[in-house]
Amino acid sequence: MLLSVLAALLIALVPGSGTAEAHGSVVDPASRNYGCWQRWGSDFQNPAMAQQDPMCWQAWQDNPNAMWNWNGLYRNGSAGNFQAVVPDGQLCSGGHTESGRYNSLDAVGPWKTTNVAADFTVRLYDQASHGADYFLVYVTRQGFDPTTQPLRWSDLQLLTRTGRYAPSNNYDIPVHTSGLTGRHVVYTIWQASHMDQTYFLCSDVNFS
Numbered sequence: 012m013l014l015s016v017l018a019a020l021l022i023a024l025v026p027g028s029g030t031a032e033a034h035g036s037v038v039d040p041a042s043r044n045y046g047c048w049q050r051w052g053s054d055f056q057n058p059a060m061a062q063q064d065p066m067c068w069q070a071w072q073d074n075p076n077a078m079w080n081w082n083g084l085y086r087n088g089s090a091g092n093f094q095a096v097v098p099d100g101q102l103c104s105g106g107h108t109e110s111g112r113y114n115s116l117d118a119v120g121p122w123k124t125t126n127v128a129a130d131f132t133v134r135l136y137d138q139a140s141h142g143a144d145y146f147l148v149y150v151t152r153q154g155f156d157p158t159t160q161p162l163r164w165s166d167l168q169l170l171t172r173t174g175r176y177a178p179s180n181n182y183d184i185p186v187h188t189s190g191l192t193g194r195h196v197v198y199t200i201w202q203a204s205h206m207d208q209t210y211f212l213c214s215d216v217n218f219s
Contacts, residue, residue, distance in 0.1 A: 034082040035137035037199050040125035040214040043103060043116045047071065048078040050123070066122040073115035082138055084113050085203075085210045093200065093209065099163035102198060103213035116213060121158045124194060124217040133184040133199055133214075142178035142204035146171070148186050149198040157196050157215065167198055175204070191218045 036045045047067035051060055055075065060068040070077055077084075086108045089096050097106035103116040133148055149167035151157065160166070176182050186197075194217050201210040 034085060034139055035135060035141070035201070035210070036082050036084065037133055037197075037212045037214050038136045039134040040127060040131070040197060040216045042081070042084075042199075042212040042214050043122055044070065044077050044084065044113065045081040046123060046125075046215075048081045052078065064123060066118060066120045069118055069120075070115040074112055077113045077115060080109075080112065082136075083109065084116075084212065085208050087206065087208050089209045090207060091202075093211075094164050097211060099165075100161040102162045102164070102211060103196075105209075105211035108211075117161065119157065119159060119161055122215040124215045126219045127197075127216045129188050129191065129218065131186055131188075131216075133186055133197065135182045135184070135199070135201060137178075137180055137182060139205075140178040140180060141208070143173070143176040143182065144202040144204050145175065146173045146182070146184050146202070147200040148172075148184055149200075150186070150188060150191065151195045151198075153191055155195070157194060162196060162198070162213070178204070188218070193218060 036042045038045055041049060047070050050064060051067055051071065055071050084105050086096060086105050101107055101117055104113040107114055147169060148171040149169050151166050152168055155166045170188060171184060171186050173184055197214040197216050199212040
């Protein structure tokens with residue numbers, strides 16, 4: 012984890028990397044674009060990705076800046092009315108935020124998963140130390156299949172709503188589940204404290 016964070020900081024400082032300023036994302040279980048950057052950032056033109064990691068391949072082909080800017084998937088001014096600004100089928104792109112940069116993250120298919128237990132921890136890395144008014148952590152209902160179905164609000168179960176987190180680089184959010192098996196999507200909403208800025212983050216997991 013330390014190496015990946017150091018690499019992230021280096022990417023943020025590389026001119027032309029596409030990362031204009033530091034924000035953050037869920038790094039464990041990795042958000043879709045953070046995972047694609049983590050696995051393929053140093054080898055993103057390798058055609059083997061098309062077979063080994065097809066969902067990341069389509070994302071890199073669609074817009075490489077979605078991965079270089081893994082920390083910039085947010086919307087400003089949502090005023091807490093998330094379902095109004097993020098329609099069904101667009102949850103993983105934050106409602107096609109940032110002029111559609113992250114649209115590929117809504118693609119339906121076999122995204123790589125992180126194995127988790129019934130009780131697990133969402134770890135979020137905040138490069139800019141924005142702090143949080145709160146986090147909301149949802150998990151898809153049992154029976155939802157993200158490999159064949161677009162993600163809708165009605166597919167989500169709210170499991171955790173936190174209080175405030177003081178500004179820091181790292182936040183841990185304990186999540187408790189019961190009766191979930193197989194592939195699911197963990198959907199994390201991070202309401203930053205420095206302004207009305209909201210992050211919408213999809214992580215693919217397998218309850219093992």
